[in-house]
Amino acid sequence: METKFNFEGLRIADFTWVFAGPACCRIFGDQGAEIIRIESRERPDPVRPILSDDKSPDSERGGYFNNLNRNKLHVTLNLSHPTSVELAKKIIGISDVVVENFSANVMEKLGLGYDELVKVKPDIIMVSASGFGHSGPYRDYRSFGPNLQAISGLTNLTGFPDNAPAGFASSYADSMGGLTAALATLMALNHRQKTGKGQHVDVAQFEGLCSLMDTCFLDYSANGRVHQRMGNRHPDAAPHGAYPARPDEGKERWCTIAVFTDQEWRSLCKVMGDPPWAEDNRFSTAEGRVQHALELDKLVAEWTVNRTAEEVMETLQAAGIAAGVVQSADDLFKRDSHLKARGYYQISEHPYLGERLNEGSPMKFSHTEAGVRRHAPLFGEHNNYVYGELLGMSEEEIEQLHREGVI
Amino acid sequence: MKGDDSGNTALGGIKVLDLADEKGVYCTKLLADMGADVIRIEPPGGDPMRRMGPFVDDRPAPERSIPFLHYNTNKRGITLDYSTDEGREIFLSLAQKADVIVETSQPGTMDELGLGYNLLSEGNPGLIMTSITSFGQTGPHSHYKSSDIVAYGMGGYMYVTGFREDPPVRGYGNQAYHVGSIYGTIGTLSALFNKNITGQGQHVDVSLQEAVLSVTEHVSIYYVYENHVSRRQGTAHGTWQLDVKGPLGIGDVFECKDGHACVFTLKEETIQWLIDDGIKEVEPYLAPEWAEPDRLEERGRIMNPMVREWVKRHTMDHIFTEGQRRRITTCPVNAPDKTFHDPHLRERGFFVEVEHPELDRTLTYPGAPYKLPESPWRIRRKAPLTGEHNSEIYIEELGLDEGRLGELNNKGVI
Numbered sequence: 001m002e003t004k005f006n007f008e009g010l011r012i013a014d015f016t017w018v019f020a021g022p023a024c025c026r027i028f029g030d031q032g033a034e035i036i037r038i039e040s041r042e043r044p045d046p047v048r049p050i051l052s053d054d055k056s057p058d059s060e061r062g063g064y065f066n067n068l069n070r071n072k073l074h075v076t077l078n079l080s081h082p083t084s085v086e087l088a089k090k091i092i093g094i095s096d097v098v099v100e101n102f103s104a105n106v107m108e109k110l111g112l113g114y115d116e117l118v119k120v121k122p123d124i125i126m127v128s129a130s131g132f133g134h135s136g137p138y139r140d141y142r143s144f145g146p147n148l149q150a151i152s153g154l155t156n157l158t159g160f161p162d163n164a165p166a167g168f169a170s171s172y173a174d175s176m177g178g179l180t181a182a183l184a185t186l187m188a189l190n191h192r193q194k195t196g197k198g199q200h201v202d203v204a205q206f207e208g209l210c211s212l213m214d215t216c217f218l219d220y221s222a223n224g225r226v227h228q229r230m231g232n233r234h235p236d237a238a239p240h241g242a243y244p245a246r247p248d249e250g251k252e253r254w255c256t257i258a259v260f261t262d263q264e265w266r267s268l269c270k271v272m273g274d275p276p277w278a279e280d281n282r283f284s285t286a287e288g289r290v291q292h293a294l295e296l297d298k299l300v301a302e303w304t305v306n307r308t309a310e311e312v313m314e315t316l317q318a319a320g321i322a323a324g325v326v327q328s329a330d331d332l333f334k335r336d337s338h339l340k341a342r343g344y345y346q347i348s349e350h351p352y353l354g355e356r357l358n359e360g361s362p363m364k365f366s367h368t369e370a371g372v373r374r375h376a377p378l379f380g381e382h383n384n385y386v387y388g389e390l391l392g393m394s395e396e397e398i399e400q401l402h403r404e405g406v407i
Numbered sequence: 408m409k410g411d412d413s414g415n416t417a418l419g420g421i422k423v424l425d426l427a428d429e430k431g432v433y434c435t436k437l438l439a440d441m442g443a444d445v446i447r448i449e450p451p452g453g454d455p456m457r458r459m460g461p462f463v464d465d466r467p468a469p470e471r472s473i474p475f476l477h478y479n480t481n482k483r484g485i486t487l488d489y490s491t492d493e494g495r496e497i498f499l500s501l502a503q504k505a506d507v508i509v510e511t512s513q514p515g516t517m518d519e520l521g522l523g524y525n526l527l528s529e530g531n532p533g534l535i536m537t538s539i540t541s542f543g544q545t546g547p548h549s550h551y552k553s554s555d556i557v558a559y560g561m562g563g564y565m566y567v568t569g570f571r572e573d574p575p576v577r578g579y580g581n582q583a584y585h586v587g588s589i590y591g592t593i594g595t596l597s598a599l600f601n602k603n604i605t606g607q608g609q610h611v612d613v614s615l616q617e618a619v620l621s622v623t624e625h626v627s628i629y630y631v632y633e634n635h636v637s638r639r640q641g642t643a644h645g646t647w648q649l650d651v652k653g654p655l656g657i658g659d660v661f662e663c664k665d666g667h668a669c670v671f672t673l674k675e676e677t678i679q680w681l682i683d684d685g686i687k688e689v690e691p692y693l694a695p696e697w698a699e700p701d702r703l704e705e706r707g708r709i710m711n712p713m714v715r716e717w718v719k720r721h722t723m724d725h726i727f728t729e730g731q732r733r734r735i736t737t738c739p740v741n742a743p744d745k746t747f748h749d750p751h752l753r754e755r756g757f758f759v760e761v762e763h764p765e766l767d768r769t770l771t772y773p774g775a776p777y778k779l780p781e782s783p784w785r786i787r788r789k790a791p792l793t794g795e796h797n798s799e800i801y802i803e804e805l806g807l808d809e810g811r812l813g814e815l816n817n818k819g820v821i
Contacts, residue, residue, distance in 0.1 A: 359620065
């Protein structure tokens with residue numbers, strides 16, 4: 001027996017908002033799980049106005065929301081209304097997983113804490129993905145992606161040593177928090193398939209990031225060494241970095257080069273026309289090249305700057321050297337024939353936004369599909385399906401909930 | 408069986424063969440740390456990763472490589488050259504019993520060795536083979552050489568990372584490898600979920616370039632919806648495009664007395680804090696008309712330079728604790744030693760101590776990325792020594808005899 005999707009038949013009650021939580025559920029939706037997004041116009045997802053033409057707090061025309069919430073279903077449910085809790089529990093009762101990324105305690109205050117959920121669904125997997133987690137002294141602290149990047153140490157360690165910390169350009173903590181929550185959900189699902197037991201999973205985005213800090217904590221523990229910003233330097237490779245290429249219509253272009261072995265170095269010298277400076281003894285070993293990387297960078301840049309970024313990449317790759325364009329959005333959408341051949345960006349047609357490209361799935365499966373099938377849902381677009389078809393309510397009952405402001 | 412100490416683990420009983428290099432070694436760590444029986448297959452003589460520094464006590468030795476120790480917790484280790492005929496036969500018998508194989512070789516390599524997915528899955532249809540490569544299994548760049556920085560640049564994150572006066576910079580700590588490994592793990596576990604229902608395994612193809620691209624947050628969508636090419640803007644958040652909106656209005660990283668701190672400036676609480684600290688000229692901005700959605704950003708733009716000057720008076724710790732007490736989103740820009748001693752991480756038990764009798768040391772490792780009370784993350788064993796589990800796996804589990812093992816050893820197969 002084969003299925004079209006990995007998660008056919010899996011249902012997730014999605015109470016998440018902003019970025020990390022929706023990014024977690026997106027992973028499952030892309031692979032065919034039924035994601036029921038629960039949200040109200042009274043308390044709309046704060047990202048809705050981003051990249052919209054109406055900038056309204058409850059906008060249905062936001063590009064940010066569309067990209068993050070594709071493939072999902074949507075029901076309206078006003079969680080501040082007293083009747084709503086029972087309805088939420090009914091949705092949870094027919095779900096496998098509940099994902100939420102509120103601050104610690106919010107679900108409990110709503111009457112939707114894990115202890116309540118197991119009463120309606122004994123094997124429910126509840127995934128709480130918050131900034132700092134549900135225990136510890138910072139559990140009630142406020143968080144935002146860049147703050148978590150700062151406190152983890154990633155901001156401090158990213159950038160050049162002679163400039164301020166550069167950090168990451170966006171909410172990397174949320175991107176990785178979403179993926180960490182998806183990992184945790186998958187671990188819990190496998191455990192449930194094996195034992196029949198659900199559980200309450202606590203994901204702290206802070207810890208998710210601290211798990212991605214390479215060797216800095218173990219090196220500190222073992223040797224007392226505190227890692228520092230080192231730009232694009234690599235302890236075992238030189239040249240290693242981003243090198244300027246010929247500007248294109250006044251726009252800066254860059255190309256990365258990474259030379260690890262002597263053979264790669266000799267190939268690079270050959271490609272550059274064996275310039276006399278490459279004969280310098282200081283550059284004849286990897287250690288020497290790393291030690292004199294600054295000088296080497298300047299010399300290599302003199303060669304790259306007169307060529308297009310693509311020319312540098314293609315020439316070096318043909319010679320067996322790792323090199324690639326530092327791609328801008330223009331490059332990614334217009335020039336990268338590889339991404340196009342793999343069909344990375346995928347179209348969906350949104351009723352207000354029209355046909356738009358979406359980020360695709362970086363995972364391809366030999367026997368199942370993963371990717372974008374439909375646009376992000378509109379408010380309450382699936383009320384009839386969920387409340388009617390799945391929960392068996394009559395049209396009158398649904399209409400009444402509507403009138404009472406519950407949905 | 409010794410490899411199966413499943414107990415209350417999430418992935419106990421799942422057998423994984425780990426052929427991954429740096430690109431995918433974190434994927435198999437994630438699986439091993441949750442209880443999967445991961446067998447790391449090293450070439451005879453040991454994994455090249457064992458030669459990577461830094462080393463414990465700064466003494467280079469194969470069992471002291473910090474990257475090797477960090478990325479191979481909970482794995483068992485054997486040596487095997489599966490490119491030889493005899494090695495290949497052994498690999499095939501391991502693969503018959505495996506649930507998952509994780510590999511990171513250039514596309515086509517496994518097929519050339521006679522170990523491709525199609526062949527291996529013939530006798531083991533439930534097998535999941537996860538290939539984590541820089542550009543994926545198909546497409547014109549699939550054979551390109553790569554490394555973390557190349558994938559980071561091709562994936563679009565590097566172009567927007569750093570200050571405009573500097574070249575683009577890669578994120579600290581091989582993030583392309585980490586993101587690719589995480590997608591590798593998600594792909595593996597997604598396929599495993601499906602296999603548990605259908606019995607059908609799969610080949611999973613993960614591209615580091617696409618993995619990086621999918622975590623950039625703003626790069627693709629600003630292009631799709633505003634035809635805007637995002638550029639480097641330092642620590643200013645990507646959803647606030649400086650080229651479009653001018654100076655930042657929501658918050659940023661600011662220099663303080665003893666380092667840097669991250670402060671969210673868009674709130675009334677921040678204004679009140681400045682007033683309490685004697686900066687009375689910000690008082691007018693507390694007026695209700697400034698809280699209208701269309702004026703909030705403008706207020707942020709006016710406030711930001713004032714906040715920048717004011718933060719200089721204070722320490723990182725003061726900004727963090729006093730800010731959070733006032734319900735403002737603040738954090739210190741920590742150096743890693745500060746994070747290592749962070750009281751929150753300590754109380755949650757994030758860092759764990761592991762005994763290393765062979766090094767006469769106890770080392771502290773970063774711990775669980777998530778807490779699953781019914782099936783917790785745990786370090787059950789430290790990274791293996793070279794060939795540590797050769798006899799356990801070859802003799803006890805595969806049924807080879809001592810003589811045969813010695814023979815394979817002499818031939819350089821194991």
